[in-house]
Each structure stands twice: as C-alpha cells, then as structure tokens.
Amino acid sequence: MASKALRSCLLRRGAQTTSTSSSAAAASTTSSIQQQRGMAIPADPLARFRQLANATPVGEKPRVLITGSLGQLGRGLATMLRFMYGEDSVLMTDIRKVRADETDVCNYHFLDILNEGAIDEAVVNGRVTTLIHFSALLSAVGEQNVPLALKVNCQGVQNILEVAKRHSLKVFIPSTIGAFGPETPRVDTPDITVQRPKTIYGVSKVYAELLGEYYHHRFGVDFRSLRFPGIISATKPGGGTTDYAIKIFYDALKDGHHVCYLRPDTRLPMMYDTDCTASVLFFLAAQSSSLSMRTYNVTGFSFTPEEIAASIRKFMPDFRITYEICPMRQRIADSWPQSLDDSIARADWAWKNDYGLDQTTEIMIALIKREMAREKGESPKAVIA
Numbered sequence: 001m002a003s004k005a006l007r008s009c010l011l012r013r014g015a016q017t018t019s020t021s022s023s024a025a026a027a028s029t030t031s032s033i034q035q036q037r038g039m040a041i042p043a044d045p046l047a048r049f050r051q052l053a054n055a056t057p058v059g060e061k062p063r064v065l066i067t068g069s070l071g072q073l074g075r076g077l078a079t080m081l082r083f084m085y086g087e088d089s090v091l092m093t094d095i096r097k098v099r100a101d102e103t104d105v106c107n108y109h110f111l112d113i114l115n116e117g118a119i120d121e122a123v124v125n126g127r128v129t130t131l132i133h134f135s136a137l138l139s140a141v142g143e144q145n146v147p148l149a150l151k152v153n154c155q156g157v158q159n160i161l162e163v164a165k166r167h168s169l170k171v172f173i174p175s176t177i178g179a180f181g182p183e184t185p186r187v188d189t190p191d192i193t194v195q196r197p198k199t200i201y202g203v204s205k206v207y208a209e210l211l212g213e214y215y216h217h218r219f220g221v222d223f224r225s226l227r228f229p230g231i232i233s234a235t236k237p238g239g240g241t242t243d244y245a246i247k248i249f250y251d252a253l254k255d256g257h258h259v260c261y262l263r264p265d266t267r268l269p270m271m272y273d274t275d276c277t278a279s280v281l282f283f284l285a286a287q288s289s290s291l292s293m294r295t296y297n298v299t300g301f302s303f304t305p306e307e308i309a310a311s312i313r314k315f316m317p318d319f320r321i322t323y324e325i326c327p328m329r330q331r332i333a334d335s336w337p338q339s340l341d342d343s344i345a346r347a348d349w350a351w352k353n354d355y356g357l358d359q360t361t362e363i364m365i366a367l368i369k370r371e372m373a374r375e376k377g378e379s380p381k382a383v384i385a
C-alpha cells in the first residue's frame with residue numbers, strides 16, 4: 001500500500017515494520033490498571049492501521065485538514081493518514097516555513113487559525129471532511145506568553161468550531177492531562193472529575209473541551225477530544241512540561257548524560273507517538289453511537305525520571321542523569337495526574353496502547369541513532385532488526 005518513500009518515512013517516524021524481541025512489561029507505575037499491561041512491540045506495527053484503512057468504505061475515506069501540522073504530533077499523523085487513505089487525503093497547515101530537512105511534509109499550506117475566513121477557504125477549496133486541530137501553545141511556553149496562549153488556544157478553538165459547524169465537519173481537538181489540577185485525584189484519574197487547572201494551557205484546554213461539547217449538543221457538531229498524556233516521539237517537542245522525556249534520549253545518545261528539570265520522583269503519564277496516532281485515528285473512525293462521551297482519557301504508561309533513566313540503562317548501561325529543578329515546570333508537573341484511567345475509551349471504542357516504557361525506550365534509541373547516522377552522512381541500518 002505504501003510507496004517506497006512513504007514507507008521509509010514511516011520507518012523513520014517510528015512505525016517500524018520489522019519485529020523486535022523486546023517483551024518487557026510496562027510495570028513502572030503505581031497504577032493497578034496500568035500494571036496489568038505487559039506487552040511486546042507488535043510484529044507488524046502497521047497492521048492495525050492497514051486493517052482500519054481496509055475497513056473504511058471508499059466513499060467514507062476522510063479528507064483531513066491538520067492545523068499546527070509542523071509541530072511534534074502533526075507530521076507523524078499526516079504520514080499515517082497518507083499511508084491509510086492516500087496521498088491526497090491530508091492538507092498540512094501551519095504558520096511557519098518548512099525546513100529543507102522536513103522531507104515528509106507534503107500538500108502544505110500557510111494557515112493562521114486566528115483567521116476564521118482563511119480556515120473556511122482552506123476547507124472549501126480542499127473539500128475537507130475532517131479537521132484535526134493541533135495548533136496550540138503548550139504548558140511551559142503558555143506560561144511565558146499568556147495573551148498569546150489565550151488567543152491561539154481559545155480564539156483558535158472558537159474559529160475551528162464555527163467552521164466545523166458551518167461545513168458539517170467532524171472535528172478533533174486534543175485535550176491533555178494539563179486540563180486537570182491539584183484538586184483532581186492524581187492516581188488513575190477518571191474522565192469525569194474535578195478540573196481546576198492552574199496553567200493558562202490547562203484553563204484553555206478545559207474551555208476547548210466544554211466549548212466543543214457545547215457545539216456538539218447545541219449544533220450537532222461531531223466534536224471529539226482525547227486527553228493525551230505526555231507524548232514521546234523522535235520529533236522536536238513544542239515547549240511542554242513533559243518534554244524532558246524526549247530530550248533525555250537525545251542527550252543519552254549525544255553525551256551519555258541528561259540534566260533533568262523535574263525531581264527524580266515526579267511521576268507522569270506518557271504514551272508513545274504511534275499509539276497517540278492510533279488513538280486519534282481509531283477514535284475518529286468510531287461510530288458516533290458507540291461514544292458515551294465526547295472527551296475521553298487515553299494513556300500508555302507512567303514513570304518518573306528515575307525510572308526512565310533505569311529503562312535507558314538497560315540499553316546504555318553508562319547513562320547518567322542529574323537534576324537541576326525548574327521551579328515552574330516542577331510546579332506544573334506536581335499539579336498533574338500521575339496516571340490516567342482510560343477504561344471508558346477501552347470499553348466504548350476498543351482503545352488499546354501497543355507500547356510500554358521499555359518498548360518506547362528501545363525504539364527511541366534506535367530512531368535517534370538512525371537520525372544521527374544520517375546527519376553524519378552514514379547510511380543507517382534498519383531501525384530494529
């Protein structure tokens with residue numbers, strides 16, 4: 001199904017097609033729910049996406065516009081959508097210029113989500129059926145520019161929902177563990193609970209959840225949202241509190257040492273990139289009638305900086321971690337859940353994560369080694385043999 005170029009792009013982005021022997025259990029969590037999730041990397045990680053594509057009737061194949069598509073999550077999702085539904089199925093949009101090394105970016109257009117008319121135009125001209133709204137300012141950068149975070153995260157969501165209403169689009173707007181706060185139960189946090197976030201990012205995401213649900217009930221907009229934990233990918237993160245869980249791998253491979261801005265015992269929920277992509281695509285494909293809610297928790301596994309360092313040491317025994325705490329990010333992390341209960345997503349639309357901590361570590365190390373080999377002009381080996 002995938003062309004050679006697309007296939008190599010999927011490999012680079014972590015959607016490996018070769019098998020691996022890793023079968024470590026994802027047990028690094030205090031959560032009883034998550035302790036049950038022993039797992040091995042699937043022999044064919046693309047199988048679930050291929051099956052979903054094959055099960056979609058030709059007339060129902062989506063045409064998807066992704067906002068903020070050059071960020072951490074957008075490029076991987078766009079690549080997978082092209083793999084599943086064809087080269088023309090995705091319009092990638094953002095407000096910055098594409099770099100020469102971003103060779104996976106195709107069908108790309110400038111789109112500022114603060115310009116509602118421009119969103120209308122892109123949707124009409126592109127015959128779009130589904131909006132995936134990724135543009136946002138994340139938790140740490142949001143705290144540094146509150147007025148801009150309010151504009152991008154709140155005005156942007158309003159514009160997207162208005163356009164979705166006008167053109168009867170399906171619309172996905174991600175939420176986050178940041179939509180919870182210190183008063184929320186922090187272990188196995190349920191879907192419906194206290195939400196009093198203390199960051200502008202969290203406040204704007206609660207607004208997005210509630211406004212989207214309002215547009216659904218009031219105007220029939222097919223709004224869907226998932227509360228993601230921190231996402232781990234071999235792409236540059238956009239300025240969040242969970243970013244250390246990506247940088248730690250780059251530092252491990254470059255210097256053998258990572259200086260962590262969170263305390264060693266700070267436990268947060270996380271998920272591997274390919275599972276994040278799967279959660280969006282399977283959720284969007286679910287029948288409306290199977291959804292008991294419009295905003296669901298989804299998660300992979302939880303760990304502390306100490307525990308991810310231990311996981312890295314299984315592959316790089318000399319790896320060292322030291323700590324220089326950033327008070328702002330620590331305060332944010334201390335107000336977020338340590339683990340999420342996503343059992344309703346599992347029951348309603350069969351959500352399931354395929355990757356645990358050790359599988360994620362193994363893949364991240366392989367992907368970054370491959371990236372470094374390319375940068376040095378060497379011809380990299382297959383990701384995981």
Ligand SMILES: NC(=O)C1=CN([C@@H]2O[C@H](COP(=O)(O)OP(=O)(O)OC[C@H]3O[C@@H](n4cnc5c(N)ncnc54)[C@H](O)[C@@H]3O)[C@@H](O)[C@H]2O)C=CC1
Nearest residue numbers: 068070071072073112113134135136174176228230231238
């Ligand atoms: N990465 C993560 O760990 C998590 C992400 N999420 C959510 O997923 C979504 C995507 O996240 P990431 O890709 O990590 O974010 P990111 O920060 O990497 O990318 C956001 C993109 O939005 C673009 N953008 C900013 N202002 C814009 C504007 N006015 N018009 C159009 N685009 C604009 C930026 O240029 C950037 O490429 C966000 O809504 C985020 O809140 C939720 C939980 C976890």
Ligand SMILES: CC(=O)[C@H](N)C(=O)O
Nearest residue numbers: 138139176240241242
């Ligand atoms: C969990 C998130 O929403 C994001 N990665 C952040 O740390 O801000």
